[in-house]
Amino acid sequence: xxxxxxxxDQPAAGEPTAPxxxxxxxxxxAESTPDVPSADLQPEAATPDESPSEESPAAEDAPSQRGLKxxxxxxxxxxxxxxxxxxxxxxxxxxxxxxxAIRAARPKPAGEKVPMPNIREALSDELEAEVAxxxxxxxxxxxxxxDSTISAEQQLDPDTxxxxxxxxxxxxxxxxxxxxxxQGAIPLKLFTEDPVVGATREVIVGRYNREDGLYELTIPGxxxxxxxxxxxxxxxxxxxxxxxxxxxxxxxxxxxxRGFMPMxxxxxxxxxxxxxxxxxKLQCIVTEVNPEKRNLxxxxxxxxxxxxxxxxxxxxxxxxxxxxxDGIVRRVLDFGAxxxxxxxxxxxxxxQMSWDRVKHPSEVLSEGQAVKVxxxxxxxxxxxxxxxxxxxxxxxxxxxxxxxxxxxVVAGTVTKIxxxxxxxxxxxxxxxxxxxxxxxxxxxHRVADIVSEGQEVEVQVVSVDTDAQRIGLSLKALQAxxxxxxxxxxxxxPEEDLPPPxxxxxxxxxxxxxxxxxxxxxxxx
Numbered sequence: 028x029x030x031x032x033x034x035x036d037q038p039a040a041g042e043p044t045a046p047x048x049x050x051x052x053x054x055x056x057a058e059s060t061p062d063v064p065s066a067d068l069q070p071e072a073a074t075p076d077e078s079p080s081e082e083s084p085a086a087e088d089a090p091s092q093r094g095l096k097x098x099x100x101x102x103x104x105x106x107x108x109x110x111x112x113x114x115x116x117x118x119x120x121x122x123x124x125x126x127x128a129i130r131a132a133r134p135k136p137a138g139e140k141v142p143m144p145n146i147r148e149a150l151s152d153e154l155e156a157e158v159a160x161x162x163x164x165x166x167x168x169x170x171x172x173x174d175s176t177i178s179a180e181q182q183l184d185p186d187t188x189x190x191x192x193x194x195x196x197x198x199x200x201x202x203x204x205x206x207x208x209x210q211g212a213i214p215l216k217l218f219t220e221d222p223v224v225g226a227t228r229e230v231i232v233g234r235y236n237r238e239d240g241l242y243e244l245t246i247p248g249x250x251x252x253x254x255x256x257x258x259x260x261x262x263x264x265x266x267x268x269x270x271x272x273x274x275x276x277x278x279x280x281x282x283x284x285r286g287f288m289p290m291x292x293x294x295x296x297x298x299x300x301x302x303x304x305x306x307x308k309l310q311c312i313v314t315e316v317n318p319e320k321r322n323l324x325x326x327x328x329x330x331x332x333x334x335x336x337x338x339x340x341x342x343x344x345x346x347x348x349x350x351x352x353d354g355i356v357r358r359v360l361d362f363g364a365x366x367x368x369x370x371x372x373x374x375x376x377x378x379q380m381s382w383d384r385v386k387h388p389s390e391v392l393s394e395g396q397a398v399k400v401x402x403x404x405x406x407x408x409x410x411x412x413x414x415x416x417x418x419x420x421x422x423x424x425x426x427x428x429x430x431x432x433x434x435x436v437v438a439g440t441v442t443k444i445x446x447x448x449x450x451x452x453x454x455x456x457x458x459x460x461x462x463x464x465x466x467x468x469x470x471x472h473r474v475a476d477i478v479s480e481g482q483e484v485e486v487q488v489v490s491v492d493t494d495a496q497r498i499g500l501s502l503k504a505l506q507a508x509x510x511x512x513x514x515x516x517x518x519x520x521p522e523e524d525l526p527p528p529x530x531x532x533x534x535x536x537x538x539x540x541x542x543x544x545x546x547x548x549x550x551x552x
Contacts, residue, residue: 183209183242186333187232191244193222203230203244211242218246233262256284256318263313267325272301279311279325286323295331296357338370343410346371348402351419356396364392366400366414373412375400380416382423382456384442391416423456424496431457431488431498436505441482449478451486451500459498461486468503477502 150158183189183205191203191211201213201222213230215222222228233243245264259265259281267286271278277288288311290298298304315324346352346368354366354373363376380391392398404413431437431453439451439459448462461484466477478484489499 182235183232185232185234186336188247188337189230189232190227191230193224193226193228195224196222202241203228205230205232205242209242210240211244212239213244213246256316259284259313259316259318259323261313261316264330265311265313265325266308267311267327268308269304269306272305277301277304279309281323281325284323285321286325288325288327292326292328295328295335335370339410342369342371343405346402346405346412348405350402351399352402354398354400354414356392356394356398359388359392359394361387364388366398368400368412371410371412373400373402373414375414375416379403379414379418382417382420384452384458417456423454424493427457427491427493427498431491433488433490435488436485437488437500438483438485439500441478441480441484444474444478444480446474449474451484453498457498459486459488459500461500461502465489465499465501465503468506468508 189205191205193201194204194210195202196215199215201215201218203211203213205211211230211232213228229247230244231247233245235242265281267279267281267288269277269288270280274290275287276290277293279286279288288309290301292314293301293304309327310330311325311327312329313323314326314329315322317323352368354368356364357367357372358365361377363374364380365372365374375388375392377385377388380388385391398416399419400414400416401418402412403415403418406412437453439453441449442452442458443450446463448460449466451459451461453459461478463471463474466474471477484502485505486500486502487504489501489504491498
């Protein structure tokens, strides 16, 4: 039979044929070669010189027409063609490292065991540093055994200032690490510059959100931009513009929301002229908010107290007895004056204001005056600081011995009269005492009979004691001693002769042997 008379699916001359079967089977391209691309299934034109043979491998690998069904049902005398399966090309050889990387990249089937790490193997230095930074001051056993939430005793105190490390920036929040298991979140809008992961930033601790396990934090000096009443809450820090004033305080505006600041919440000290604050922009704390009543109460004093507490804590660590520091007089009272040292108030007692005698502190200091003071005493229990103003001047008692010595005559002014004597002011800070026995040569019963307050006197120095800061003076030492009075005669001569007294002839009655006269009355005397 010629090749031209063969059916389309009959093999050409020389191709192997299979014996005929009564029931030929159907083989599709999809079932026979599922992994071979369709482009490789196109038949190639055969040339007369290239006839397939059993010894030639090309005959086995030659592709055939696979798009049609092969071995479809035909008359029994027609032989069935068996198409050999194509052999996939051999994969290129790879070295052991490449094969291991390919196996590691493949997804692990379900149920396949993953090799456990060796717990005896030491961690690298980088991992050790990362674990230490994450644990902070806590041990790994405490972290594993403890609960994920923080108890009330372990929570950080509100308004505490800490150094936080920025760990992540996500949407509108910046997450930071406060040390150990303490984490917190800061609103991104509080940052004036883009936060950098890994950088440290000082933060103020707010409330603890137990649901999220995070602290709500703020940045010192940052204020929240308020859009409406839903953005306002108690304890929030906002910027308020003073629009007016009245007897009760200041009228404010927080982003078109009207608020009020009581007079006592404007400053740490008494405000005499509230109109000075009109037009100023003050940072305040929201102390009360009621959206229904449109009530918004602000406090600028709360911000000042917070800053003062921070400065006080820092200043208390720097202060030491004997230091000389600058300050501003804030209040002048009858018993002394309070001086602001830059966040901490100290008191100057009236006895430490001047070396001279002071009746009222206003004679030496005034409110708002800048002064230099010396730290005399610090009470660590209550934080009270005692200051001295006069110690910053030269002590006049240091040169007393050169100016005043015994038997010298000085002038002064009587400043105070006591029962035991009178005080005389010789110069600012130097006073002497005239004892009552040194006022006059004769006996003095009252000091006021000899001298009076404000009187200018000239006295003599009797003694000087620089350790006790005492000078003894004498007023009578500069007075002449009076001459003694003449004694009165022991008898006086009668001016005229007096007649002798009359002599009575009546004898005196008496004695124990005579009757008393009571017998007549029945009395026995």
